[in-house]
Amino acid sequence: MTQSHLPETIVGILQELKSSEKEFLALHEPSFQMNEWNYVKECLDTGWVSSVGKYVDQFESMLQEYTGAKRAVAVVNGTAALHISLLLVGVQANDEVLIPSLTFIATANAVSYCGAIPHFVDSQERTLGLDSGKLSSYLEEIAVVRPEGCFNKHTGRRIKAVVPMHTFGHPIELDTLLEVCERYQIELVEDAAESLGSYYKGKHTGNWGKVSALSFNGNKIITTGGGGAILTNDQKLGEMAKHLTTTAKIKHQWAFIHDQVGYNYRLPNINAALGCAQMESLSFFVEQKRRLAERYKDVFAKIPGVTFFTEPPFAKSNYWLNAILLDEAMTCYRDELLEVSNKAGVMTRPVWSLLHELPMYKQCPKMDLSVALSLEKRIVNIPSSSFLGERSC
Amino acid sequence: MTQSHLPETIVGILQELKSSEKEFLALHEPSFQMNEWNYVKECLDTGWVSSVGKYVDQFESMLQEYTGAKRAVAVVNGTAALHISLLLVGVQANDEVLIPSLTFIATANAVSYCGAIPHFVDSQERTLGLDSGKLSSYLEEIAVVRPEGCFNKHTGRRIKAVVPMHTFGHPIELDTLLEVCERYQIELVEDAAESLGSYYKGKHTGNWGKVSALSFNGNKIITTGGGGAILTNDQKLGEMAKHLTTTAKIKHQWAFIHDQVGYNYRLPNINAALGCAQMESLSFFVEQKRRLAERYKDVFAKIPGVTFFTEPPFAKSNYWLNAILLDEAMTCYRDELLEVSNKAGVMTRPVWSLLHELPMYKQCPKMDLSVALSLEKRIVNIPSSSFLGERSC
Numbered sequence: 001m002t003q004s005h006l007p008e009t010i011v012g013i014l015q016e017l018k019s020s021e022k023e024f025l026a027l028h029e030p031s032f033q034m035n036e037w038n039y040v041k042e043c044l045d046t047g048w049v050s051s052v053g054k055y056v057d058q059f060e061s062m063l064q065e066y067t068g069a070k071r072a073v074a075v076v077n078g079t080a081a082l083h084i085s086l087l088l089v090g091v092q093a094n095d096e097v098l099i100p101s102l103t104f105i106a107t108a109n110a111v112s113y114c115g116a117i118p119h120f121v122d123s124q125e126r127t128l129g130l131d132s133g134k135l136s137s138y139l140e141e142i143a144v145v146r147p148e149g150c151f152n153k154h155t156g157r158r159i160k161a162v163v164p165m166h167t168f169g170h171p172i173e174l175d176t177l178l179e180v181c182e183r184y185q186i187e188l189v190e191d192a193a194e195s196l197g198s199y200y201k202g203k204h205t206g207n208w209g210k211v212s213a214l215s216f217n218g219n220k221i222i223t224t225g226g227g228g229a230i231l232t233n234d235q236k237l238g239e240m241a242k243h244l245t246t247t248a249k250i251k252h253q254w255a256f257i258h259d260q261v262g263y264n265y266r267l268p269n270i271n272a273a274l275g276c277a278q279m280e281s282l283s284f285f286v287e288q289k290r291r292l293a294e295r296y297k298d299v300f301a302k303i304p305g306v307t308f309f310t311e312p313p314f315a316k317s318n319y320w321l322n323a324i325l326l327d328e329a330m331t332c333y334r335d336e337l338l339e340v341s342n343k344a345g346v347m348t349r350p351v352w353s354l355l356h357e358l359p360m361y362k363q364c365p366k367m368d369l370s371v372a373l374s375l376e377k378r379i380v381n382i383p384s385s386s387f388l389g390e391r392s393c
Numbered sequence: 394m395t396q397s398h399l400p401e402t403i404v405g406i407l408q409e410l411k412s413s414e415k416e417f418l419a420l421h422e423p424s425f426q427m428n429e430w431n432y433v434k435e436c437l438d439t440g441w442v443s444s445v446g447k448y449v450d451q452f453e454s455m456l457q458e459y460t461g462a463k464r465a466v467a468v469v470n471g472t473a474a475l476h477i478s479l480l481l482v483g484v485q486a487n488d489e490v491l492i493p494s495l496t497f498i499a500t501a502n503a504v505s506y507c508g509a510i511p512h513f514v515d516s517q518e519r520t521l522g523l524d525s526g527k528l529s530s531y532l533e534e535i536a537v538v539r540p541e542g543c544f545n546k547h548t549g550r551r552i553k554a555v556v557p558m559h560t561f562g563h564p565i566e567l568d569t570l571l572e573v574c575e576r577y578q579i580e581l582v583e584d585a586a587e588s589l590g591s592y593y594k595g596k597h598t599g600n601w602g603k604v605s606a607l608s609f610n611g612n613k614i615i616t617t618g619g620g621g622a623i624l625t626n627d628q629k630l631g632e633m634a635k636h637l638t639t640t641a642k643i644k645h646q647w648a649f650i651h652d653q654v655g656y657n658y659r660l661p662n663i664n665a666a667l668g669c670a671q672m673e674s675l676s677f678f679v680e681q682k683r684r685l686a687e688r689y690k691d692v693f694a695k696i697p698g699v700t701f702f703t704e705p706p707f708a709k710s711n712y713w714l715n716a717i718l719l720d721e722a723m724t725c726y727r728d729e730l731l732e733v734s735n736k737a738g739v740m741t742r743p744v745w746s747l748l749h750e751l752p753m754y755k756q757c758p759k760m761d762l763s764v765a766l767s768l769e770k771r772i773v774n775i776p777s778s779s780f781l782g783e784r785s786c
Contacts, residue, residue, distance in 0.1 A: 032437045040433060040663075044425045049618040049667065050611020076469055076619065079657035105640055105651050112654045115508070218443020218661070225442040225661030226469065247498055254731055256745040258498050260753050261505045264472035268611070268618030268664070270433075274442065338647055352649040360653050 006305050006330055007337040010382075013299050014346045017388050027347045028219040028321060029385040034280050039273035051246075053269030055276050060229070062279040063214070067196070067204040069231040071238025074267040074275070075245050078193040078215025081228035082110035082163070084244050084265065085211040088230075088237050089187035091116050091160045096152055096365065098162040098186070100130045101354045102372040107163055107191050108355045119152070119159065120356040120366035123375055127312050128323070129172030130164040131371065136180045138367045143184055150184045155365060161187040166195035166205050168381070169221070169320035170311055174200050174208045189213070192231070196221055197286040197318030206231040211241070221285055221320050221386070222278035224271040286318050288389025293319040295392035296382070305330040309379075322384045323351075331377040338380065351379040399698050399723055400730040403775075406692050407739045410781050418776040420740045421612040421714060427673050432666035444639075446662030448669050453622070455672040456607070460589070460597040462624040464631025467660040467668070468638050471586040471608025474621035475503035475556070477637050477658065478604040481623075481630050482580035484509050484553045489545055489758065491555040491579070493523045494749045495765040499608075500556055500584050501748045512545070512552065513749040513759035516768055520705050521716070522565030523557040524764065529573045531760045536577055543577040548758060554580040559588035559598050561774070562614070562713030563704055567593050567601045582606070585624070589614055590679040590711030599624040604634070614678055614713050614779070615671035617664040679711050681782030686712040688785035689775070698723040702772075715777045716744075724770040731773065744772040 018025055043049045056074050063072035075081050091097055093115030099107045101120040108118045121138075124131035143159060144151050150159045162181060164172045181188045188209035192198075195205040196214055206212035211234075216227035230241045243249075248262025267275075293310070300308035307325045311317035326334060334350065341348040354376050356366045411418055436442045449467050456465035468474050484490055486508030492500045494513040501511045514531075517524035536552060537544050543552045555574060557565045574581045583605035585591075588598040599605035604627075609620035623634045636642075641655025660668075686703070693701035700718045704710035719727060727743065734741040747769050749759045 030440050030442065032440065032442075036437050037434060040437065041430065043618075044429050044433065047423050047425065048611075049423065049425075050616055051619070052611070077657050105642075105649070105655070106657060109640070109654055109656070113506075218441075218445070223443055225436075225663040226444070226659070247502070249498075253735065254742045256498070256743075258746075258751055258753075261502055262498070263502070264470050264499060264619075266619070270618040270664070270667070271661070274663070342646065349647045350649075353651075358651055360651075 006333045007340045009303060010306065010324070010337055011341045011344050011346055014341060014382055015344060017383060017391055019391065024345045025347060025383040026385060027349060027381060027383060030218060030223045031281065031285070031387055035277040036274055039277050040270060043270045043273050049270040050268050051266055055269045055272035056267055059272040059275040059279065062276060063229055063231070066279065066282065067206055067231055069207055070233045071231070071235060073230045073238060073241040073245060074272055075228045075230060075265040076267055077226045078213055078217060078228035079106040079110055080245070080263070080265040081213035081215070081230045082106055082191060083113045084241055084263065085189045085213050085230055086110055086114050086116070086161060087244065088211050088241060089161050089189055094157055095160040096155065096157045097160060098135065100165055100372065101356045101366065101369050102128070102167070102351065102375055103165040103191065103355065104193070104352055105355065106193070107165055108361055116160070117157065118355065118361055118364050120364060120369060122367055122369045123372045124173070125371055125375065127170055127172045128167035128309065128375065129170065130177070132173050132176035132180055134367070136176070139180065139184055145185055150186050152365065159184070159186055161189050163189045163191050165191035165193065166198060168323055169195045169198045169318040171195060171198055171200040171205050171315040171317065173312070173314065178208065194220065194320050195318060197282060199316040201314050207233065210234065211237055216275060221289070221318055222275065222282055224267065224275040224278070227267050227271050227275060285386040288386040289319040289384065291389040292384065292392050293322060296322055300324060320384065322382050323379050324382060326378045326380065328374065328378070334377065334380060347383060349381050351376055351381070399726050400733045402696060403699065403717070403730055404734045404737050404739055407734060407775055408737065410776060410784055412784065417738045418740060419778060420742060420774060420776055422778040423611060423616045424674065424678070424780055428670040429667055432670050433663060436663045436666050442663040443661050444659055448662045448665035449660055452665040452668040452672065455669060456622055456624070459672065459675065460599055460624055462600055463626045464624070464628060466623040466631060466634040466638060467665055468621045468623060468658040469660055470619045471606055471610060471621035472499040472503055473638070473656070473658040474606035474608070474623045475499055475584060476506045477634055477656065478582045478606050478623055479503055479507050479509070479554060480637065481604050481634060482554050482582055487550055488553040489548065489550045490553060491528065493558055493765065494747045494759065494762050495521070495560070495744065495768055496558040496584065496748065497586070497745055498748065499586070500558055501754055509553070510550065511748065511754055511757050513757060513762060515760055515762045516765045517566070518764055518768065520563055520565045521560035521702065521768065522563065523570070525566050525569035525573055527760070529569070532573065532577055538578055543579050545758065552577070552579055554582050556582045556584050558584035558586065559591060561716055562588045562591045562711040564588060564591050564593040564598050564708040564710065566705070566707065571601065587613065587713050588711060590675060592709040594707050600626065603627065604630055609668060614682070614711050615668065615675055617660065617668040617671070620660050620664050620668060678779040681779040682712040682777065684782040685777065685785050686715060689715055693717060713777065715775050716772050717775060719771045719773065721767065721771070727770065727773060740776060742774050744769055744774070
C-alpha cells in the first residue's frame with residue numbers, strides 16, 4: 001500500500017461493518033430495543049409528559065446507582081448541566097475557568113453564561129483530554145494563591161475552576177489534576193458529557209470533581225432525545241442543583257415564591273421515561289462498544305500511518321466515539337478521507353475546531369496549545385453505534 | 394347565601410364538573426387523543442429522537458400556518474424563547490426591560506439572563522395584562538428619548554424593550570402599547586407563552602411585536618412535554634433565532650465552527666412529534682375551552698362577591714386558564730377557598746407572587762403597582778382542562 005491510498009484503505013475497513021451495500025453507517029445511532037416504547041407510551045396514556053411524573057425521579061435514581069454518585073439531577077441537556085455545575089462551585093462574573101481548547105463548544109459557552117472567561121489549556125495525546133502535568137507547570141508561572149483564591153498574575157482575575165472533558169469517553173488523568181486543584185484552590189468540575197459508562201481507576205467518571213455534567217443528546221451512549229444531568233456527592237449541592245434548575249421555586253402547596261434567579265432546566269417526564277429504558281441497556285451498550293473497539297484496534301494495527309485510539313492504562317472507557325489518529329505526515333490526507341468516506345455512506349468527522357481560534361474566544365487567555373493543535377489535524381471519528389459491536393464478533 | 398359561605402359555594406360549582414366522586418380535577422391536564430402515539434412511536438422506530446428529524450421542521454410549519462407568523466423556531470421551553478427574543482431585539486447588559494410585575498417568573502428571569510434589569514409595570518383589571526395607558530403616562534415622567542434610544546432619567550440606563558404577557562391567554566391592549574413603543578423607541582417583545590390560539594383584533598397574538606415567545610409546557614393549551622417557540626415576521630431575525638438556539642454553528646458538511654456565543658436550546662425531535670399531533674387538535678381545544686368558559690360565565694354570574702374573568706372586547710381568547718376575581722371585600726376568603734377546594738379534589742391556585750416583591754427583584758425600578766397588588770389578592774385560577782368543555786354542554 002502506498003500512503004496515497006490511505007483514505008481508500010480506511011474506508012474499505014469501515015465498509016466491512018456495513019450489513020448491505022446500501023446501508024448508511026452513521027457516526028452514532030441510538031438503539032431502542034427494550035422498554036423505550038412502553039415507558040413513553042405510559043407517559044402519553046397517563047398524561048404525565050412534562051414537569052410532573054415518576055420517571056424523572058426514577059431516572060435520577062438509576063443514574064445514582066450506576067455512577068455511584070450520591071445525587072443526580074436530571075436536566076434539559078448537557079450544556080445546562082455544565083452551566084449549573086459552574087454556578088454551584090461559585091463561578092462568578094469575571095472569573096477565569098480553565099478548560100481544554102479541544103472540546104465541544106458547550107464547555108466554553110457554559111463559562112460565558114456565568115459571565116466568566118474561558119482560559120484555554122492544552123491536551124495530552126495519551127488521553128485526548130486536559131494535560132494536568134502541563135497545567136501544573138503553567139500555573140507555577142502565571143498563578144498566585146491568596147486567601148481569596150487563585151489569581152492569574154497577568155490578568156488579575158480569579159481562577160475559580162477547571163473543567164476537564166473526558167474526550168470521546170476516555171477519562172483524563174484525574175489524580176494529577178486533583179493535586180493541582182488542591183495546591184491552587186481551584187474547583188474541579190468534570191465535563192463527563194461523553195463518559196457515562198467510563199471509569200477512572202475503578203470509580204465512575206463524574207465522581208471526582210465537586211460536581212459534574214452528563215449529556216444524553218441523541219448521539220450519546222444513552223439518549224433522552226435531549227437531556228443531561230448534574231452529578232454530585234455533596235447532598236447540599238444536589239439540593240441546590242434541583243432548586244436552581246426548577247426556577248428556584250420554594251415548595252408550597254399553591255404559592256409561587258422564588259428565592260433567587262433560577263432556570264427552567266428541568267427534564268420533561270417523557271424524556272426521562274426514554275432515559276429509564278436506555279439505562280436498562282447501558283451495560284450492554286458499553287460491552288458492545290468495547291467489542292467494536294477491539295475489532296478496530298486489531299484491524300488498524302495493520303495499517304501504517306494511522307493509530308486507533310485506545311483507552312489510557314488507568315481507565316476503563318465506554319468507547320463512546322471511536323477515533324483514529326493520523327500520523328503527522330498523513331494529515332494531508334484527512335480531508336480526502338472525510339470526503340471519500342462520507343460519499344461512500346460511511347460517516348466520519350474531524351474533531352471540533354479548537355475553541356481558542358473561534359472569533360468569540362480568540363481574545364481569551366491560553367497556554368501553549370501545541371498538542372491540541374496537532375491533535376486537531378490528526379483526529380478522525382469513525383462509526384461507533386453500539387449495534388456495530390455485534391457485527392464485529 | 395351569606396358571604397362566609399363563598400368558598401363552599403364556589404367549590405360546589407366546580408365539583409359539578411367532576412364525572413365521579415373520586416375524580417381529581419387538575420388545573421390543566423393535557424389531552425392526547427389523536428396522533429400523539431403514532432408520531433412519537435415513529436421517532437423511536439426510526440431512531441430520530443434528538444436534534445435531527447422531520448418533526449421539528451413540521452412543527453415549526455404548523456405553528457407558522459396557525460399563527461400567521463412568517464417564521465417559528467421551536468426551542469426547548471418558553472423561558473429559552475423569551476431569552477433569545479430579548480437578545481434578538483438587542484437587549485444588552487445593564488439595559489432596562491419593562492415587564493408586568495404580575496407575570497410568571499420566566500419573564501423577569503429571561504431579562505436577567507441578558508444581564509439586563511426588569512422595570513416593573515402595573516396591570517389593567519380589564520385584561521390582567523400590562524396597562525399601556527398607565528405606562529404611557531409613566532414614561533412621560535421618567536423617560537427621555539435620545540438618538541441612542543430611550544433612557545430612564547432616574548437610573549441613566551437605556552430602556553430597550555417592553556414585554557407584555559397575555560395573562561391566562563387574554564390579549565392585552567396592543568394598539569396603545571404599539572403607539573407607546575413607537576413614541577419612545579422601545580422594542581415590543583410579546584410574551585405569548587399562554588396565548589396560543591388567542592387573537593387581538595383578528596390577528597393572532599405573537600404577531601404584533603418584533604419577536605414573541607410561546608410555551609408548550611405540560612400545563613399549556615398544547616404540550617410537547619417541555620417546549621417553546623420564537624415567532625417573528627422578520628425572516629432575518631428568524632434565521633438568527635435558529636442560529637442562536639443551535640449553538641451558533643455554521644453550516645458545514647463536517648466542520649465544527651461556531652461564530653458567536655450560542656445556546657443549546659433546540660427542541661428534540663421526539664418532543665416536536667408530540668407538538669405536531671397536538672397542533673392537529675388545537676382548534677378543537679380552543680372550542681372546548683371557550684365552551685367551558687361560557688359555562689363558568691353563566692354559573693358565576695349568579696354568585697355575588699365573585700366575577701368570572703371574560704375576554705376583553707377586542708379579543709378572542711383561548712381561555713387557557715380560567716380565573717375568578719374575588720371582590721375586594723371577599724379577599725379574606727381566598728386562602729379558605731384554596732384550602733377547601735384542593736382538599737375536595739378540585740385544584741385551584743392563586744396567581745403568581747408579584748415579581749417586584751421577590752428578593753432578587755426587590756431593588757428593581759417600578760411604577761405605582763396598585764392594580765397588580767389588588768389583582769394578586771383577588772385572582773383564583775380554576776380547573777381548565779379542555780375536556781371539561783365537553784362536560785359543560
